[in-house]
Each structure stands twice: as C-alpha cells, then as structure tokens.
Amino acid sequence: MSSASASVRGGTLGYHLDLTIGRTIYAIERLPVAPAVGARAYRLIKGDGTLYDVAQTEYGPQCDCPDYIFRRDGLDPAGCKHIKALVGSGLIDRA
Numbered sequence: 001m002s003s004a005s006a007s008v009r010g011g012t013l014g015y016h017l018d019l020t021i022g023r024t025i026y027a028i029e030r031l032p033v034a035p036a037v038g039a040r041a042y043r044l045i046k047g048d049g050t051l052y053d054v055a056q057t058e059y060g061p062q063c064d065c066p067d068y069i070f071r072r073d074g075l076d077p078a079g080c081k082h083i084k085a086l087v088g089s090g091l092i093d094r095a
C-alpha cells in the first residue's frame with residue numbers, strides 16, 4: 001500500500017509542486033501536451049534524477065515507468081503507483 005499526499009509551496013517567483021508516494025518524494029512539472037495527445041501530462045522527478053511521465057489520454061492515464069509498461073498497461077485499470085497518486089491527488093482524471 002502506498003499513500004499519496006500533495007503539497008504546493010508558493011513563493012514570490014513561482015510555485016513548486018511535490019508529490020509524496022510512500023516514502024519517495026517526487027518533484028512535479030506540468031508538461032505541455034497537444035490536445036490530440038492528452039488533456040494533461042506531468043513529469044515526476046525523483047531525487048536521484050529518475051523521470052516518469054504520466055499523461056491523461058482518451059484511453060485513460062498512462063505512465064512510462066517499468067511497472068506500468070510491463071505489469072499494468074491493458075492489465076490493471078488502476079495503473080501504477082504514479083497514476084494512482086496523481087488521480088488520488090486530483091491532478092489527472094481516471095477517465
């Protein structure tokens with residue numbers, strides 16, 4: 001089980017969004033997406049520099065992490081932990 005929480009820190013020069021999944025903290029950047037590709041997309045950046053891109057598409061949320069690609073895509077509608085956390089945080093929609 002992983003728990004998700006999101007927090008927003010605002011400063012005079014901008015905002016920074018962190019997402020904690022389990023014990024791992026990810027910095028989140030919103031990615032520009034073409035309307036035909038997806039409604040929203042986010043890049044999750046781990047402290048060690050690992051990147052995962054999660055996009056909301058017309059087929060549902062998709063992630064490019066190994067867990068999603070090999071074990072969730074087409075198999076688990078709930079998706080990987082990144083998708084579950086972004087959906088749970090309200091950053092992307094389930095469908």
Ligand SMILES: [Zn+2]
Binds near residue numbers: 052068
């Ligand atoms: Zn993922």
